[in-house]
Amino acid sequence: METARVDGLAYSLWLPPAPRAGIVVLHGADSAKESHHDFARAALALGLATICFDARGHGESDGPMDARAVRDVVTMAALLRDRLGDER
Numbered sequence: 001m002e003t004a005r006v007d008g009l010a011y012s013l014w015l016p017p018a019p020r021a022g023i024v025v026l027h028g029a030d031s032a033k034e035s036h037h038d039f040a041r042a043a044l045a046l047g048l049a050t051i052c053f054d055a056r057g058h059g060e061s062d063g064p065m066d067a068r069a070v071r072d073v074v075t076m077a078a079l080l081r082d083r084l085g086d087e088r
Contacts, residue, residue, distance in 0.1 A: 012053075
């Protein structure tokens, strides 16, 4: 597992040796990326890459939850796609 930040968003990235596909995990209110690490481990065992991130206003991410929410999901999807080396 890799943990880092991009554009003020804290994330954890789970990459199997030869990923078949990727999953972006979105958490609910009063939750954080760590709440979904069991899911990420299960996906990893199936050969699926997973990125869990703290939405703004939650966990270790910067700023309040606001109109950037959809853009933040796109940012995480792009990061995962880049790490998978998949341009689709």
